[in-house]
Amino acid sequence: MSATTARRAARSTRRPTPALFAACAVAAAGLAITGGGVFAALNANASNATAQNATSGTLSLTMANNGTGFGQSVSNLAPGDIVNRYINLTQGNAMDAKALTLAVADATPSKLTTDATNGLHVTVTECVGGTWTTTGAGACTGTGATTTVLATNVPLNTLLTTPSTLIAGTVTAGSTLNLQVALTLPDQAETTVNGVLPTSSIQGLSSALTWKFGETQRTSTTTGS
Numbered sequence: 001m002s003a004t005t006a007r008r009a010a011r012s013t014r015r016p017t018p019a020l021f022a023a024c025a026v027a028a029a030g031l032a033i034t035g036g037g038v039f040a041a042l043n044a045n046a047s048n049a050t051a052q053n054a055t056s057g058t059l060s061l062t063m064a065n066n067g068t069g070f071g072q073s074v075s076n077l078a079p080g081d082i083v084n085r086y087i088n089l090t091q092g093n094a095m096d097a098k099a100l101t102l103a104v105a106d107a108t109p110s111k112l113t114t115d116a117t118n119g120l121h122v123t124v125t126e127c128v129g130g131t132w133t134t135t136g137a138g139a140c141t142g143t144g145a146t147t148t149v150l151a152t153n154v155p156l157n158t159l160l161t162t163p164s165t166l167i168a169g170t171v172t173a174g175s176t177l178n179l180q181v182a183l184t185l186p187d188q189a190e191t192t193v194n195g196v197l198p199t200s201s202i203q204g205l206s207s208a209l210t211w212k213f214g215e216t217q218r219t220s221t222t223t224g225s
Contacts (some may be wrong), residue, residue, distance in 0.1 A: 004213045059217050060092030061171075066178065067134030070178035070211055074183055080204070086134045087176040089213060097171040101163035104156055107208035111200065116155040118188050118202050124150035124166060127178040138180050153184060154207075163214060171215060181211070 025090055065071050066086035074083045101126065112120050130144015139145045149166040158164070171177070182201040189199050197203055 007037075007068070026189070057095040058092055059095045059215075060099060061097065061215055062090045062092075062214060063211075064088050064090070064166050066132060070181075070209075072182070077183075077185045080183050080187045082137075082182050084134075084138050085181045086132050086138070087179050087181065087198040087211075089179060091171050091173055091175050091177075093174045096173050097215040098167075098218055099165060099171060100167040100171050100177075101165050102150060102159060103163035103212040103213045103214065104159040105125060105210040105212060107162060108206060110207050112185075112205050112207045113156050113160060113203070113204055113209075116157040118186060120156040120207075121153040121186060122150065122156050122159070123152045123154070123182040123184075124180070125146065125180045127180070130178070132178055132180055140178075144178075145209045153173075153186070156183075163212070166213075172217065 063070075064087065065086045069087045071083050074084065075086070077083065089100075103123075111118065126147050126149050127140035127144045128147055130140045130142035133139045134140055152162055154164065158192070167177075176208065185202070188202065190201055192198065192201075192203070
């Protein structure tokens with residue numbers, strides 16, 4: 001075989017033939033069809049035609065003086081005195097509450113609030129179904145009846161550190177609690193000598209009280225309505 005004939009034969013073996021091109025094209029088409037079959041799928045969905053409204057409730061509690069309330073000072077107390085103050089607590093219309101509590105803060109602590117024995121004591125009474133007259137000793141009028149929601153003569157000192165429960169159960173949305181808050185200075189004896197007060201006297205003291213009512217949301221529920 002001549003050198004020229006050999007070179008022509010080598011080129012002939014390297015050059016793709018039309019038949020090879022056709023075979024490659026068929027293989028590529030097959031891969032394309034196979035790949036499309038892997039990712040193709042039928043789909044369906046459904047949705048509500050009218051948007052569903054979802055809202056969250058609001059828990060709120062407001063306090064207002066009822067005649068003579070916390071806006072009026074308690075002054076010149078002597079042992080054995082009782083001073084009544086009247087407030088209305090109103091539960092917001094949106095949500096019931098529970099576990100109503102009362103705590104007190106004193107911005108200028110004195111023996112009036114730090115002494116659990118000789119300092120101020122408090123009683124809280126609710127007029128249920130009626131209203132308070134706010135003069136004298138106070139009276140629950142109309143068809144109302146009184147119920148003590150904070151035991152008689154609780155030391156104010158205990159409310160500085162631990163809120164006391166007034167109502168453990170439900171406080172109904174939109175309801176108003178008519179409360180009488182009675183402050184008293186317990187009976188006790190002191191002797192002032194030549195105008196000099198005794199050591200650790202209960203006399204001549206002052207405290208700045210903030211009454212704090214708190215509550216939690218109603219018990220959570222599961223409903224289908």
